[in-house]
Amino acid sequence: MSWSNALVKEILKPESLIISSEIAVVIADKFPKARHHYLVLPLADIPSIFHLNRSHLPLLEELHLLARNVVEVKGLHWQDFNVGFHAEPSMQRLHLHVVSRDFVSPSLKNKKHWNSFNTELFVPYTSKAFEAGFMRQLEHHEQTKEIEYSG
């Protein structure tokens, strides 16, 4: 098992789960890029955003609900967070980032780290905009094998 499967392995440990439902879980990012950084992952074996289609919309809503729940459970403020996916994911298993906007952390070490959450490399989950725009782009991706994030 290589490093790219670390998340898949992590969510098998009950002690790692902050909150969970029947189809998804929330864990703390092992290398947080801000004071608060959580990951929401489906239990289903979905490797990445590039494996999503419209049939996954209910699952995505569940991930978003758990994102809101973990912020509430931690007594934090939803408006202080960036919630979305990396456009160029490295780790196996789809994971929704829930990261506080302070970006104060020893693990935030270089420009690439910051860019991955603050440029077009970050694909925000913004409900309708996400569903209508990003999902269409995903379908486009399936056709062309190339994605353009126009926002």
Added chain:
DNA sequence: GTTCTAGAAC
């Protein structure tokens, strides 16, 4: 994804 580091850039 992180760590390490040689060579480049400043």
Added chain:
DNA sequence: GTTCTAGAAC
């Protein structure tokens, strides 16, 4: 001299 960048990691 210090910072930045890019590539290897068996």
